[in-house]
Amino acid sequence: DAKTTQPPSMDCAEGRAANLPCNHSTISGNEYVYWYRQIHSQGPQYIIHGLKNNETNEMASLIITEDRKSSTLILPHATLRDTAVYYCIASTGNQFYFGTGTSLTVIP
Amino acid sequence: NAGVTQTPKFQVLKTGQSMTLQCAQDMNHEYMSWYRQDPGMGLRLIHYSVGAGITDQGEVPNGYNVSRSTTEDFPLRLLSAAPSQTSVYFCASSYDGQGSGSEKLFFGSGTQLSVL
Numbered sequence: 001d002a003k004t005t006q007p008p009s010m011d012c013a014e015g016r017a018a019n020l021p022c023n024h025s026t027i028s029g030n031e032y033v034y035w036y037r038q039i040h041s042q043g044p045q046y047i048i049h050g051l052k053n054n055e056t057n058e059m060a061s062l063i064i065t066e067d068r069k070s071s072t073l074i075l076p077h078a079t080l081r082d083t084a085v086y087y088c089i090a091s092t093g094n095q096f097y098f099g100t101g102t103s104l105t106v107i108p
Numbered sequence: 109n110a111g112v113t114q115t116p117k118f119q120v121l122k123t124g125q126s127m128t129l130q131c132a133q134d135m136n137h138e139y140m141s142w143y144r145q146d147p148g149m150g151l152r153l154i155h156y157s158v159g160a161g162i163t164d165q166g167e168v169p170n171g172y173n174v175s176r177s178t179t180e181d182f183p184l185r186l187l188s189a190a191p192s193q194t195s196v197y198f199c200a201s202s203y204d205g206q207g208s209g210s211e212k213l214f215f216g217s218g219t220q221l222s223v224l
Contacts, residue, residue: 036213043112043198043215044151087150093202093211094139094158095166098150 002027002090009103012082018075020102022088025069030092033064035073037084044087044098047073078106110134114199114216121189121223129184129219131199139202139211140182144168144195145218151198157182158206189223196220 005023012018024033034049048055048062050071055062061074075082087101115130133140141156143166153166157176171193173185182201186193200213 032211034211041196041218043200043217044213045215046212049212085150091211093204093206094156095153096141096211096213097153097167098143100148100150 002031003097004088004090004099006086006088006099006102008100009105011105011107012075012078014080014106014108015077018073018078018082018104018106020073020075020086020088020104021070022072023070024088024090027068027090028092031090032093033062033068033071034089034091034096035060035062036087036089036098037082038087038101039081039084047086078104080106080108082106112199112201112214112216114197114219116219117217118220119222121186121221123190123223125189126185126187127189129186129197129199129221131182131184131216132180133182133199133201133214134180135201135214136179137201137214138179138204138206140176141166141200141213142172142174142182142184143198143200144193145198146195154184154197158204191223194221194223 035047036044038044064071085101112133142154143151155174157163197219199216202211
């Protein structure tokens, strides 16, 4: 599965949109882009995933570039509860490599 | 539904002891997996299974054994614990793990293991 690259940390003001980038330049055609987050030492929580098209659900939006080499997770109105480590993963679905993710801090 | 249940939540072992970390899911998921997470690091895949009777290795399989005799259970065995295996262990499951695009992983709450 393709490796992903994420910035180690980001800050975001409460109420503003949080835009978390991910680079997956070696992604193959059958690999999906998944996003998970981990709050404190809890088990990671699924956020969203997509193949080619942009996706939106009740938690977030996922924007995938046309060449699929990068993506952005958007939390439209960040709250303090969104402070977590966010993982971007490229996978066909049977091996998920989490990497070290982006530590997002939402600032009051 | 209970989801993914891991037991125990905490365990302390002495070097050389053996133990089994239990993982059970009640969602009829075909795919199950084990991860370890060391301080300040992401999760690393130990072993996974795409169905009963089928297991495969992940990134860091050495020192761990698994088996999958039923769809519901996927135990992780440490045959001779070492201090390097001190970590938090997470079990996760998903619908099928066959690349259908339905692979949302559901995680258990983790087992904190210390090997002295």
